[in-house]
Amino acid sequence: MTDTPRSHGRKTIRPSLQPRDLMSEEVHLVRAWQAQVITLFPEAFPGVLGLSLTGRALQEGRWQLHAIPLREFGEGKHRNVDDTPAGGGAGMVLRPDVMGRAVETAMQRVAGPVIYLSPRGRPFSQAMARSLATMPGATFICGRFEGLDQRVIDHYDIAEVSVGDFVLTGGEIAAQAIIDATVRLLPGVLGNAASTEEESFSEDLLEHPQYTRPAEWQGRAIPDVLMSGHHGEIARWRRAQAEAITRARRPDLWARHMARTGRAEE
Incomplete structure (x- = not known):
């Protein structure tokens, strides 16, 4: 008798608003914690999340990471994702129609909160990490430029979360920090439950x-x-x-x- 693969009986296919090659359709492991990241730089992932304990847990299927390229939802031939701020000012703002399509796709694929990494958000905490670890997963929006059109945040009731009182060039590093803090709390990742209680x-x-x-x-x-x-x-x-x-x-x-x-x- 051959051994049963670790992922046997755990695979599921999610529908998407974006056309895809059926042979390359992403597979979701049913009992794995799901992390989705909407980003202009999908190549930034998994980054450090692919190393050490989080990397091993990723290989073992305790959690899954899906980078959603925002550019795929862009407007026109050049896949534009941003435009000038209403009312004037420096920089560019992520368009609501573009981000809305990305968020809709993400919400169809993974249950759980949608979080926008923002310096004006609620400070991230260990209690928040513990709460996220009890959920099926979460979707993280990595901002760029001057930020995201407020209408998207309001329409989808998106939670804004900050990792500190400072400004980064984008939300990718912040998203990795929150995912790392959450994944290490998943059952079996650290191996020693006492270590999470005493830290x-x-x-x-x-x-x-x-x-x-x-x-x-x-x-x-x-x-x-x-x-x-x-x-x-x-x-x-x-x-x-x-x-x-x-x-x-x-x-x-x-x-x-x-x-x-x-x-x-x-």
């Missing part, structure tokens, strides 16, 4: 310092408590370190932690 932001706290061999380096020794073998003392030390670092570096997180735990400021 930064799990309790609105930053992670404690980490050490490994050699015991002394450049005149600096590993803290004695970590070499003691006393697990209770080690846990208390790590907790105290995490709280001290969070309080000093991220007062916003510290305030949330204090409110959640019902503790009074000392």
